[in-house]
Amino acid sequence: MKKNWVNLFVALLLFIPLRFLQVSIDYSRKLEDLETGLLLLPGQAAGSLVLSGFKGLAADLLWLNVEEYWHSGQHYKMLPLLEAVAWLQPTYVTVWAVGGWHMAYNIYVQVGQDESKISEAFQKQQETWSAGDRAKYEVLVEAVRENKAILQQLDKKGKTDELVKDYLSRLEKYQARIAALEEKEADKKLVETVKTLLEIPRNKIFWYRQGVQFLKKGITYNPDKYDLYFELGWTYYHKGMDYPNAVKYLEKAIKHPHPDYVDDVLAHAYEKNGQIDRAIAQWEYLITRAPSFRSIAERMIHDLKTKGKATP
Amino acid sequence: MKKIWVIAQNTFHESLRKRTLYIVLVFGLVVIGASKFFSFLTAQEELKMIQDVSFSAIEFFGALIAIFGALGAISSEIEKRTIYTLLSKPITRYHFVIGKFVGQILILLVNFLLLCLFFVGLLLFKKSVPNIEIFKALFLIFVELLLISSITLALATFTSDAFNIIFSFFLYIVGHLTSYGRQLIERTENIILKGLGDMLYTIVPNYENFAIRDKVVVGVPVSWQYVGKTVSYGLIYIVIAILIGIYCFQKREV
Amino acid sequence: MALIETKELTKIYELGWKKRVVGLNRVNLQIEEGEIFGILGPNGSGKTTCLKLLLGVLFPTSGEALIMGKGPLDVEMKKNVGFLPENPYYYDYLTGPELLKFYGRLFDLAPETIRKRTGELLELVGLNDAKRLALRHYSKGMLERIGLAASLINDPKILVLDEPTTGLDPIGCKETRDLLLRLNQEGKTILLSSHFLSEVERVCSRIAIFHRGNLIELGTLKDLLVQYEASTLEDLFVKSIEKFDQQHPA
Numbered sequence: 130m131k132k133n134w135v136n137l138f139v140a141l142l143l144f145i146p147l148r149f150l151q152v153s154i155d156y157s158r159k160l161e162d163l164e165t166g167l168l169l170l171p172g173q174a175a176g177s178l179v180l181s182g183f184k185g186l187a188a189d190l191l192w193l194n195v196e197e198y199w200h201s202g203q204h205y206k207m208l209p210l211l212e213a214v215a216w217l218q219p220t221y222v223t224v225w226a227v228g229g230w231h232m233a234y235n236i237y238v239q240v241g242q243d244e245s246k247i248s249e250a251f252q253k254q255q256e257t258w259s260a261g262d263r264a265k266y267e268v269l270v271e272a273v274r275e276n277k278a279i280l281q282q283l284d285k286k287g288k289t290d291e292l293v294k295d296y297l298s299r300l301e302k303y304q305a306r307i308a309a310l311e312e313k314e315a316d317k318k319l320v321e322t323v324k325t326l327l328e329i330p331r332n333k334i335f336w337y338r339q340g341v342q343f344l345k346k347g348i349t350y351n352p353d354k355y356d357l358y359f360e361l362g363w364t365y366y367h368k369g370m371d372y373p374n375a376v377k378y379l380e381k382a383i384k385h386p387h388p389d390y391v392d393d394v395l396a397h398a399y400e401k402n403g404q405i406d407r408a409i410a411q412w413e414y415l416i417t418r419a420p421s422f423r424s425i426a427e428r429m430i431h432d433l434k435t436k437g438k439a440t441p
Numbered sequence: 442m443k444k445i446w447v448i449a450q451n452t453f454h455e456s457l458r459k460r461t462l463y464i465v466l467v468f469g470l471v472v473i474g475a476s477k478f479f480s481f482l483t484a485q486e487e488l489k490m491i492q493d494v495s496f497s498a499i500e501f502f503g504a505l506i507a508i509f510g511a512l513g514a515i516s517s518e519i520e521k522r523t524i525y526t527l528l529s530k531p532i533t534r535y536h537f538v539i540g541k542f543v544g545q546i547l548i549l550l551v552n553f554l555l556l557c558l559f560f561v562g563l564l565l566f567k568k569s570v571p572n573i574e575i576f577k578a579l580f581l582i583f584v585e586l587l588l589i590s591s592i593t594l595a596l597a598t599f600t601s602d603a604f605n606i607i608f609s610f611f612l613y614i615v616g617h618l619t620s621y622g623r624q625l626i627e628r629t630e631n632i633i634l635k636g637l638g639d640m641l642y643t644i645v646p647n648y649e650n651f652a653i654r655d656k657v658v659v660g661v662p663v664s665w666q667y668v669g670k671t672v673s674y675g676l677i678y679i680v681i682a683i684l685i686g687i688y689c690f691q692k693r694e695v
Numbered sequence: 696m697a698l699i700e701t702k703e704l705t706k707i708y709e710l711g712w713k714k715r716v717v718g719l720n721r722v723n724l725q726i727e728e729g730e731i732f733g734i735l736g737p738n739g740s741g742k743t744t745c746l747k748l749l750l751g752v753l754f755p756t757s758g759e760a761l762i763m764g765k766g767p768l769d770v771e772m773k774k775n776v777g778f779l780p781e782n783p784y785y786y787d788y789l790t791g792p793e794l795l796k797f798y799g800r801l802f803d804l805a806p807e808t809i810r811k812r813t814g815e816l817l818e819l820v821g822l823n824d825a826k827r828l829a830l831r832h833y834s835k836g837m838l839e840r841i842g843l844a845a846s847l848i849n850d851p852k853i854l855v856l857d858e859p860t861t862g863l864d865p866i867g868c869k870e871t872r873d874l875l876l877r878l879n880q881e882g883k884t885i886l887l888s889s890h891f892l893s894e895v896e897r898v899c900s901r902i903a904i905f906h907r908g909n910l911i912e913l914g915t916l917k918d919l920l921v922q923y924e925a926s927t928l929e930d931l932f933v934k935s936i937e938k939f940d941q942q943h944p945a
Contacts, residue, residue, distance in 0.1 A: 133691045140684035148643045185493035447800045529750045529778035530801045531770045694753045
């Protein structure tokens with residue numbers, strides 16, 4: 130017992146190497162991306178403090194709710210949850226991918242689901258107009274027609290930045306004219322209806338862009354995985370018909386370990402982007418990489434070489 | 442050395458009669474089992490769910506077993522007066538403390554393996570072969586549990602059970618938050634606060650070091666180097682705790 | 696050199712704000728080899744404190760306690776000591792033989808030795824029939840007896856017994872008494888504390904009387920009876936305590 134103080138002394142001394150080890154561990158945690166950042170908003174800090182040991186679990190439980198809302202069609206309610214799950218587990222790629230999909234595809238569709246109903250009602254209304262009404266409300270009719278055209282073009286022509294600029298400027302033009310009409314003693318309800326219709330393409334553009342943004346944010350947290358590059362590339366390709374961007378992101382995707390279909394989509398994207406030679410080279414590469422794609426690839430190459438176009 | 446083992450065996454044997462440990466173990470198994478019922482998710486999500494739930498359950502219930510196991514180890518001997526007989530035997534007090542700790546290791550090992558086997562069994566049942574990363578994560582959790590146990594044991598050498606249980610839980614929670622604390626402290630300008638924070642950060646056991654499951658669950662590998670560092674941290678801290686326990690117990694009058 | 700001795704052994708308990716309780720006050724004892732020595736005193740007189748100090752369970756405030764010339768923490772010394780605590784209460788899920796085996800292993804005894812002695816001891820204390828019974832089913836008397844067996848597992852030179860006959864019926868008391876005498880004849884030195892005066896009377900060669908932490912009388916029974924003009928030990932006991940209280944009012 131005489132040397133008991135040695136025990137205490139050694140114990141306290143050991144805190145020194147412990148400290149150095151901790152510093153090294155902290156560094157490793159940063160390096161290997163095991164660290165999660167701290168949000169200083171008091172509410173969020175408190176929340177994160179409480180959850181710290183069970184982040185994964187919390188994320189999963191929130192995810193269940195996301196699924197719930199999706200299946201019951203309450204798309205808007207999914208959004209704050211998606212943000213929360215993404216914040217809790219930013220390296221969980223699925224969240225970003227699904228979130229982006231919900232925004233750019235599902236909500237995109239949902240904001241326009243009343244469009245046909247409203248425009249039909251408007252059509253019906255027109256049948257009750259007098260000649261004077263028809264003259265007064267001509268701008269409304271034009272606006273509605275233009276709106277429909279824009280909606281079609283959004284879906285058929287795409288949503289590149291240039292196209293979107295065009296759509297928006299056309300919408301603004303009509304909005305200005307309608308505003309002018311409103312000042313005169315016009316039927317408020319009618320004007321409101323048309324205004325609502327004009328909002329739809331805006332909303333669609335908004336949600337498409339939100340989806341793209343969300344995916345981009347996800348990429349910043351997961352820059353070494355192919356998944357979100359592919360999701361974004363696919364969104365640009367399929368939804369946005371924005372081929373330059375599609376190619377850009379798909380090319381990034383193939384830089385990381387990835388499944389074969391990524392190369393397949395890239396080949397199609399090259400073609401749509403006008404880079405026929407690249408497309409052919411990509412198909413040829415795909416044959417070497419994945420023999421199961423041989424027949425498709427050969428047909429694509431043949432069509433590209435003879436017709437200059439293969440993808441329908 | 443043999444005497445340490447004899448005491449350890451006795452401690453383990455005694456734990457088999459502690460009902461609390463069984464309850465905790467069963468709870469742990471139930472929770473892991475419950476994760477199976479999320480089959481309405483996609484296969485990949487379900488797997489992640491099972492892993493998240495199981496890791497959390499193993500860590501949490503494991504911590505409970507570590508704390509409850511170590512809690513009674515010394516106080517039960519004192520309450521039952523068996524300690525007088527024991528100390529009259531040709532053993533030193535450090536034999537006693539280390540023997541108790543080795544007993545804790547046995548207790549944790551058995552319970553931990555049961556929980557893990559159940560977890561791995563569930564994974565295999567879902568046709569997912571657990572990779573080495575999962576075992577790394579489990580191994581780190583085990584070292585963490587040993588650490589929790591050693592600290593509770595050290596506390597038991599000089600505090601009452603009531604204080605110990607509250608403080609051990611408190612330390613468990615705080616130990617998970619130290620890295621957040623550190624980030625906060627980094628942003629202050631106040632030197633005194635910084636120094637104090639620094640000291641606290643070193644002293645409080647950093648249980649977050651052992652938490653690699655976030656990465657493992659999304660399939661990202663963690664380096665062996667990191668595992669090595671963290672295990673070393675755990676071992677050093679365990680030694681510190683045991684030494685302090687020995688120191689306090691050698692001064693203790695019963 | 697006495698086998699067991701204490702030199703000015705003192706234990707003062709500090710119970711918080713300036714409250715001090717004297718557990719033991721400068722006690723000097725020498726117990727020679729081959730004696731059966733009894734410590735008597737009312738409850739709270741310091742008997743158990745003295746024993747605990749000898750065994751290293753408590754630490755003295757001042758003074759020394761020595762067994763075979765060694766301090767209480769000497770591991771080698773303890774191999775020669777057997778201890779039976781007051782109100783023994785053991786690991787209740789063990790059986791008698793398992794308990795003996797546990798303690799035996801702590802003495803580094805060989806397994807065959809343990810086995811042999813376990814058999815002998817269980818026979819000795821009459822617990823052979825209860826071999827398979829877990830200790831939690833034991834009666835108080837049985838616990839005393841297994842405790843005695845446990846204290847003998849290492850065949851010690853010195854036996855320290857704290858209130859060894861509490862809870863024993865008259866037959867049990869007699870058996871214990873006979874056993875102690877026999878062990879003493881075999882060469883063991885026995886130190887026991889008790890407040891069963893009749894037992895002490897029949898067994899001890901010398902006694903010490905404790906009161907309020909002080910050793911107030913020490914000597915053979917015969918001498919002390921003469922000294923206090925007492926006819927029985929009880930008489931002696933009461934008189935010596937009265938005398939001390941008069942001289943040292945609380």
